[in-house]
Amino acid sequence: MKETDGDKPAPGDETAAAITIGSEQRTPPFPSETVSDDYHPELKLDNGSPRSLFRLCEGGGLEAARASRNRPVLITGGAGFVGANLAHRLLSEGRPVLLFDNLSRRGVEQNLRWLRATHGNRAQVEIADVRNALALARAVERSSQVFHLAAQVAVTTSLDDPSSDFEINARGALNLLEALRALNDPPPLVFTSTNKVYGALGDVELVREGARYQPRDGKIREHGIGENRPLDFHSPYGCSKGAADQYVADYARSFGLPAVVFRMSCVYGPRQFGTEDQGWIAHFLIRAIQGQPLNIYGDGCQVRDALFVEDLINAFMLAQKNMAAIAGQVFNIGGGPSNTVSLLELINLISEIEGAAPEILFGEWRTGDQRYYVSDTRKFQRATGWRPRVNVFDGACRLREWLREWLRERAPKAGGAARAVATG
Numbered sequence: 457m458k459e460t461d462g463d464k465p466a467p468g469d470e471t472a473a474a475i476t477i478g479s480e481q482r483t484p485p486f487p488s489e490t491v492s493d494d495y496h497p498e499l500k501l502d503n504g505s506p507r508s509l510f511r512l513c514e515g516g517g518l519e520a521a522r523a524s525r526n527r528p529v530l531i532t533g534g535a536g537f538v539g540a541n542l543a544h545r546l547l548s549e550g551r552p553v554l555l556f557d558n559l560s561r562r563g564v565e566q567n568l569r570w571l572r573a574t575h576g577n578r579a580q581v582e583i584a585d586v587r588n589a590l591a592l593a594r595a596v597e598r599s600s601q602v603f604h605l606a607a608q609v610a611v612t613t614s615l616d617d618p619s620s621d622f623e624i625n626a627r628g629a630l631n632l633l634e635a636l637r638a639l640n641d642p643p644p645l646v647f648t649s650t651n652k653v654y655g656a657l658g659d660v661e662l663v664r665e666g667a668r669y670q671p672r673d674g675k676i677r678e679h680g681i682g683e684n685r686p687l688d689f690h691s692p693y694g695c696s697k698g699a700a701d702q703y704v705a706d707y708a709r710s711f712g713l714p715a716v717v718f719r720m721s722c723v724y725g726p727r728q729f730g731t732e733d734q735g736w737i738a739h740f741l742i743r744a745i746q747g748q749p750l751n752i753y754g755d756g757c758q759v760r761d762a763l764f765v766e767d768l769i770n771a772f773m774l775a776q777k778n779m780a781a782i783a784g785q786v787f788n789i790g791g792g793p794s795n796t797v798s799l800l801e802l803i804n805l806i807s808e809i810e811g812a813a814p815e816i817l818f819g820e821w822r823t824g825d826q827r828y829y830v831s832d833t834r835k836f837q838r839a840t841g842w843r844p845r846v847n848v849f850d851g852a853c854r855l856r857e858w859l860r861e862w863l864r865e866r867a868p869k870a871g872g873a874a875r876a877v878a879t880g
């Protein structure tokens with residue numbers, strides 16, 4: 457793996473060349489020399505400048521380097537929606553970050569360009585894959601904290617290709633844990649799991665009230681689904697993320713790794729390139745702004761709690777701050793009972809904001825879709841004092857503003873926003 461640190465040219469460099477990601481040709485935001493999966497064990501580059509490993513050894517070894525305040529926070533999947541928002545927060549606080557991402561999610565190179573344009577070379581970038589254990593271990597060695605976000609994120613894709621989904625989500629997480637276990641003083645880890653580990657929640661009795669399902673059980677209605685809920689992995693995505701979730705919890709237990717698991721439900725906000733398969737609030741807004749119809753799978757009364765990304769980043773910060781007290785624990789993280797919305801309710805809200813109702817096309821229910829999921833976040837609240845601040849209406853308005861701006865920027869001069877977003 458070649459170095460991709462802060463000395464590299466800025467985004468938009470004319471020398472950037474197309475690379476192959478899956479079956480696609482893509483142009484990375486950095487020159488192609490930074491995009492390589494082969495590993496060069498030499499401590500110096502051909503031009504004689506020291507590699508980071510050399511610099512670390514020279515400076516008193518890895519342990520000494522880890523003690524330095526300037527070690528970056530490693531964000532795997534750092535080019536993605538959540539990763540870019542997290543990186544922005546950390547960089548704004550003056551902390552360097554290392555974004556480790558293979559750019560497999562369409563459009564995320566825009567996030568890297570934005571981070572580099574906003575924060576310069578303190579946003580270090582490594583274009584690499586979590587399936588590459590060696591590359592990941594090298595990134596982990598350099599870091600002060602770790603957030604493991606890189607993942608295949610769509611249930612639909614996991615159903616098409618369960619093996620790749622497993623390799624990325626389960627094997628990738630194990631690669632990370634093994635890299636951490638190899639260190640004497642491993643950096644603390646926050647892992648992003650999912651509410652899908654609780655399955656379809658078919659035993660939670662629901663009643664339909666207006667345009668939403670509500671649990672019959674008063675306690676669930678008041679507080680949502682807690683961490684004591686039995687695991688019940690549905691879909692290959694549920695299995696691969698669930699396996700990773702359990703590995704992280706167990707590496708904390710068996711090997712004493714400082715690590716926590718966040719089981720997250722629907723997160724939304726700026727820099728989210730939502731598609732039909734993942735990121736539904738952003739996807740609905742994009743379609744509505746474009747005046748295009750929306751597909752709803754099921755009856756649209758399924759309910760989620762929605763968490764604005766800034767509130768999630770606050771929770772990430774608190775998790776790292778309180779790591780000594782909470783390591784080894786699993787937390788349900790979401791907007792909670794005061795920030796719930798059904799698909800139809802969100803469409804009503806969007807119609808209100810946009811001043812026109814989008815056309816809706818109904819389809820069959822999708823595999824593993826929960827009719828109701830709301831996070832009971834009281835455990836994390838008790839541990840850290842965190843609570844979500846942004847309500848769904850305000851959050852949707854802020855995301856809409858960002859999307860409109862993004863679509864405007866992407867629109868070709870003589871074309872329309874609708875065509876521009878088709879690739880996003």
Ligand SMILES: NC(=O)c1ccc[n+]([C@@H]2O[C@H](COP(=O)([O-])OP(=O)(O)OC[C@H]3O[C@@H](n4cnc5c(N)ncnc54)[C@H](O)[C@@H]3O)[C@@H](O)[C@H]2O)c1
Pocket residue numbers: 532533534535536537538539556557558559560561564584585586587604605606607608609624628648649650651697720721722723724735
């Ligand atoms: N956004 C949500 O609503 C939500 C809900 C629950 C859980 N999560 C979890 O949070 C994490 C971040 O989600 P997000 O919404 O930012 O997704 P995202 O798709 O925007 O970001 C994921 C990033 O991981 C990268 N990636 C994918 N495969 C990789 C690989 N093999 N090696 C390196 N990088 C790879 C992608 O290129 C992308 O930049 C994911 O683990 C996801 O499962 C998200």
